[in-house]
Amino acid sequence: MIKKIFTVFLFLGFSVSYAQNNKITAVATQFIDSVQTQAYNSSKIDWDKFRPQFLQKVSEVKNTEDLYPLFQNVIDSLKDGHSMIMVMEAGDDESPEDFIKKYASITDAEAGAPKKNFDYKLLEGKYGYINVPGTMLEHKKYISTIGRQLSELDKQNPKAWIIDLTEDWGGSIIPMLWHFHSLIDKNESYYMVYNNGREEKQPTRFDLEEDEDNKLIRHYFHLEDEIPLQIKNNKIPIIILTSKATGSSGEMFLSYFLG
Numbered sequence: 001m002i003k004k005i006f007t008v009f010l011f012l013g014f015s016v017s018y019a020q021n022n023k024i025t026a027v028a029t030q031f032i033d034s035v036q037t038q039a040y041n042s043s044k045i046d047w048d049k050f051r052p053q054f055l056q057k058v059s060e061v062k063n064t065e066d067l068y069p070l071f072q073n074v075i076d077s078l079k080d081g082h083s084m085i086m087v088m089e090a091g092d093d094e095s096p097e098d099f100i101k102k103y104a105s106i107t108d109a110e111a112g113a114p115k116k117n118f119d120y121k122l123l124e125g126k127y128g129y130i131n132v133p134g135t136m137l138e139h140k141k142y143i144s145t146i147g148r149q150l151s152e153l154d155k156q157n158p159k160a161w162i163i164d165l166t167e168d169w170g171g172s173i174i175p176m177l178w179h180f181h182s183l184i185d186k187n188e189s190y191y192m193v194y195n196n197g198r199e200e201k202q203p204t205r206f207d208l209e210e211d212e213d214n215k216l217i218r219h220y221f222h223l224e225d226e227i228p229l230q231i232k233n234n235k236i237p238i239i240i241l242t243s244k245a246t247g248s249s250g251e252m253f254l255s256y257f258l259g
Contacts, residue, residue: 024061025058028061041080054074100216127158127162130164139174147178151229161183165250182234188204190252
């Protein structure tokens with residue numbers, strides 16, 4: 001049973017390209033407000049003490065690039081081992097939608113990411129084996145590849161599914177789970193717990209029409225024509241392989257199959 005489930009992945013798409021000190025302070029304030037109100041481990045920080053110290057350091061910053069170590073110190077102070085800052089250059093007039101559009105256009109090669117291991121085979125002529133690697137980029141290619149592999153294995157009527165997460169370090173859960181919904185015999189799977197105690201169930205099948213951010217992901221990653229696969233061999237045993245490298249969204253994938 002997994003007990004150390006999900007810390008918050010703090011994904012803040014701020015546009016920090018301002019030159020004036022007052023705008024630097026405004027961006028820094030927006031950042032720390034978001035961490036204080038949204039981070040799961042927010043209660044572990046003494047904000048009455050930490051916040052004035054942070055803003056004092058911000059007041060001494062002249063260039064936006066110098067905000068990064070201050071922001072990183074805030075994230076490190078959460079001590080959740082998972083939250084991070086992703087930095088991308090943005091102009092003064094760029095919106096969160098522009099950020100997602102830019103993010104969706106980056107390839108693994110451009111990001112310097114290693115080549116994904118899309119391995120699959122019918123082991124011993126009867127076990128459908130598929131490796132599910134971690135991913136941050138190229139959602140459409142990932143979804144298409146996993147879908148094709150699962151479809152080919154399904155046609156061979158496997159006697160069990162072996163899903164390999166030993167290389168799944170995490171990333172984006174959406175493309176990972178896209179085609180696996182028909183292996184789950186209920187409508188909801190894992191759930192997210194927020195720092196205010198609110199719980200949110202994850203539907204077994206992803207619906208990218210639910211909120212505005214998901215609509216943007218669907219649009220800019222060109223997922224409109226990617227139909228989730230209906231696996232016909234869905235009443236057979238499922239074996240999940242994990243390792244010490246399995247983390248983050250890889251753990252979420254594992255919890256998807258619990259129960």
